[in-house]
Amino acid sequence: MPLSEVKLNQTYTVDKIDIERDDMKKFLFSLGVYPGERITIISKLSSNYIINIKDARYSIDKDLAKAIHV
Amino acid sequence: MRIALAGNPNSGKTTLFNSITGKQEHVGNWAGVTVDKKQGNIRRIYNPSGERITVIDLPGAYSASPYTSEETITKDFILNEKPDVIINIVDSSNLSRSLFFTTQLLEMKIPVVIALNKADILEKKGNEIDLRELSHMLNCPVIKTSAVKSSSNGLKELIDAAHKAAANGAEDKVAQKTDRDEAISDEDRFQHVKQIVAKVEKRKKTSDRQTIQDKADRIVASRWLGIPIFAGVIFLVFSLSQAWLGPWLADMLVGLIDSLYVLAERLMAGNVSPVLQSILLDGIIGGVGAVVGFLPLIMVLFFFLALLEDCGYMARVAMLMDRYFKKVGLSGKSIIPMVVGTGCAVPGIMATRTIKSIRQRRTTAMLAPFMPCGAKLPIIALFAGVFFGENGWIGTIMYFLGIAIIVVGAVIIRKITGDNSTSYFIIELPEYRWPSIKRAFLSMLSRAKAFIVKAGTVILVCNVIVQMLQTFTLDLQIAQNTSDSILAIISSPAAVLLVPLGFGMWQFAAAAITGLIAKENVVGTLAVVFSISNFINTDDLALVGDAAAVQSVLGIGSVAALSYLVFNLFTPPCVAAIAAMRTELESNKWFMGAIAFQLAMGYVLSFFVYQLGTLFTTGTFGDGFIWGLAAVSVIFGYIAFLMFKRKRQDAYLPRKAEV
Structure with a gap:
């Protein structure tokens, strides 16, 4: 299920990342977004999602939220 | 080691x-x-x-x-x-x-x-x-x-x-x-x-729980409150620096400069030739003083910008603006160079390095200088003070006008390049913290120091040169009338082009040209060419004490003044920023395009401000309407040609998919 459709404040495990660009994938990896890692949506604001990965908060847009499957 | x-x-x-x-x-x-x-x-x-x-x-x-x-x-x-x-x-x-x-x-x-x-x-x-x-x-x-x-x-x-x-x-x-x-x-x-x-x-608590900070994020980046809060913050910063705190501080400083002027005048009385005296008094103390007089305003701006950058709000602004910037082919990351550019365009342009997409990075680097930087603040403060009573508003309007121009520019550039790709947006949200007053103070002092050094070198030299150029005629005689001076002769051809913008006088042209060296020069040169010793009045606590007197010396109306302000803010930035743009754009074609675009933008905007403003206030168009309209039509036509040309080619090209 894409991250854009999951419930708030529940921790999920990343299943796959549906992005073609290798550098973006690598970048997400270095933040800790890769299959098997945990991810939580803290809030949804308009078209932005605030997520928690490891011990940091990030804001991502809807396109990226759709590309991350949990 | x-x-x-x-x-x-x-x-x-x-x-x-x-x-x-x-x-x-x-x-x-x-x-x-x-x-x-x-x-x-x-x-x-x-x-x-x-x-x-x-x-x-x-x-x-x-x-x-x-x-x-x-x-x-x-x-x-x-x-x-x-x-x-x-x-x-x-x-x-x-x-x-x-x-x-x-x-x-x-x-x-x-x-x-x-x-x-x-x-x-x-x-x-x-x-x-x-x-x-x-x-x-x-x-x-x-x-x-x-x-x-x-x-x-x-x-x-x-x-x-x-x-x-x-x-x-x-x-x-x-x-x-x-x-x-x-x-x-x-x-x-x-x-x-x-x-x-x-x-x-x-750990006492895991980090994936809701905190007060998350609640704050929901407010500052909410669909309806996000933009008004951002606008309010910017208004506050500009009002504090230009209307409330800044002028009060400036007033004290100007008192000092005035006494210096009087002292220097007294020391030189009778001992020094009138020409040299005029260069020293009007060129150096008058011109540089006019610029330095605005230093407190700039310092207040730097102080509050530092506080703003320190508290963690910037990343939220990027998140907030991403929704809107995405629609024009940029991303939220583009707002950071713009906010940084409010202090100075050079670091603003360099801040574009954090943008991944090359087209977005270049677009942001060539548009970020449209933000009113610290050096443009004296121009805003001067014109707001002389022609428009409420100071804080003009700054805020110019700030958002800058953003509006960037949005329009981004759309045009996206069309011209034919690159419709969008990028994923991700930005780390640091924790909010109370900004450090001490750090903001130190940052302000260090930037004020840089400003004083600039005033004492580049601006000083420029003012002396301007003063000399307007003192002498081409055959090196002392000009009886400044309109015979070298300065008037070299700036007159440029002034002709400015007639449709409402300020086709050589003095304004000269000031706009020296403004390309450093934007503070606009104010300095105006002070020199109109022999105004100080724009800030010491008697009453106002930025420009006798606004009416300055208005009559400048000899333009408020519509033309607004047009001139717009022209100086939205034409190419100073040489330092132009050099930074050249480095970051990494392409001659983009660089030339950027300069041409900035010139065109300033000209077109000023034209509309002056001509439409004149139409609304007097019922007829202003001077040189036809000529200006012709120039503006050519600019529009050429931009449309570039946009359309690319579109046609695109039909044959597969669309590139960038991040």
């Missing part, structure tokens, strides 16, 4: 750098403030031996494989320049991510010392980290630091440890090499980090 500072973005590298070198490099509470390497010598108190120790502050990176261009700087420096020791700054509140980069640094065969930074925040949260165990598991020294504190901050111990590690470096290198010879996969590396964190860290 050379020490490199490396670590994740926003882990406090530059704050630590400033503390140990005594420098005042730009710091802020968001990821990607430092986009270039900075160098400094270590302060004596941290270096009792007196050995020459150079510290290099590197842009933040999440890993050794660079994603954006400023991360490449970090990687290249470590690999090619081989510093004697790396101080790896680790944000102690985010070990599980930061140590990933650490494990990569440890394999580079350079001694590493870890600064476990933000120790003060760690304590406040009640989390604990077992330093000894961490040091043991990573096989490198770990020192707890809090770079924001001025004492008992662990920096002395850190430098000592770095010194020792560098000395032992040669031996350790061999030992480390045998330890880890085969390549480790990145997954394994993260697994290794997890084991370490599980062993050394004790």
Whole structure:
């Protein structure tokens, strides 16, 4: 299920990342977004999602939220 | 000995750098403030031996494989320049991510010392980290630091440890090499980090719970309140600097400049030729004084910008603006160069390095100078004060007009390049914190110093030259009438082009031209050519005391004044910013296009402001309407041609998919 459709404040495990660009994938990896890692949506604001990965908060847009499957 | 500072973005590298070198490099509470390497010598108190120790502050990176261009700087420096020791700054509140980069640094065969930074925040949260165990598991020294504190901050111990590690470096290198010879996969590396964190860290609360900070985010980035809050903040910053606090401070400073003028006049009376006296008094004290008089306004702006950058709001503005900027082919990351550019366009343009997409990066670099920078503030303050009563509003309007122009510009550039790709947006949201008054104050002082140096050099020289050029005629006689002067003769052809904009007088043309050297020159030159000794009145606490008098000297109405203000703000920036643009655009074609676009933008906007303004106030168009309309039509036609041409080609080309 894409991250854009999951419930708030529940921790999920990343299943796959549906992005073609290798550098973006690598970048997400270095933040800790890769299959098997945990991810939580803290809030949804308009078209932005605030997520928690490891011990940091990030804001991502809807396109990226759709590309991350949990 | 050379020490490199490396670590994740926003882990406090530059704050630590400033503390140990005594420098005042730009710091802020968001990821990607430092986009270039900075160098400094270590302060004596941290270096009792007196050995020459150079510290290099590197842009933040999440890993050794660079994603954006400023991360490449970090990687290249470590690999090619081989510093004697790396101080790896680790944000102690985010070990599980930061140590990933650490494990990569440890394999580079350079001694590493870890600064476990933000120790003060760690304590406040009640989390604990077992330093000894961490040091043991990573096989490198770990020192707890809090770079924001001025004492008992662990920096002395850190430098000592770095010194020792560098000395032992040669031996350790061999030992480390045998330890880890085969390549480790990145997954394994993260697994290794997890084991370490599980062993050394004790957390009171997990980080994936809602906090008050998350509530704050929901308000500042909410669909309806986000923009009004941002507008309110900007209005506050401009009002404080231009209407409330700034003018009050400026008034005191101008008193000093005025007494200096009187004193100099008295000293020279009778002893110095009138020509030299005029150059000294009107050119130097008058022209430079007119600029320096606005220094307090700029200082107040810098102070509040520093507070704004320090509290963590910037990343939220990027998140907020992403929704809107995405529609025109930019992303939220483009707003950061613009806010930074409100202080000075040069660092603003450089801040575009954190943008991944090359078209977005170039578009932002050529549009960011449209933001009103600190040097444009005196022009805004002058015209707002002389022609429009309420000062704060004009600044805020110009700020948002700048953003509006950027939006329009982005649409045009996207059409011209035919690159319709969008990019994913992700930005780290740092924790909010109370901004440090002390840091904002120091930042303000250092930028004020730079301003004074500029006023005493570039602006001084320009004013003297302007004063001389308007004193002499072409055959080097003293001009009886300034309209016969060299200055008038060289600026008149330019002035003709400005007639349709409402200010076709050589004085205004001359000021706009000197403004290209430094924007403060606009005010300085106006002061010189109109012989106004001071724009700030000392008798009553007003920015421009006798507005009516200045208005009559300048000889233009408020519509033309607004047009002139717009023209100076939205034409090409100063040479320093133009040079920065050239570097960041990395393409001659883009660079020439950028300058042409900025010239066209300024001209078209001023034309509409003046002609429509005149139409509304008097019922007829202003001077030179037909000629101006012809010029503007040519500009529109050419831009439309570029946009349309690309569209047609696109039909045959497969669409490029960029990130």
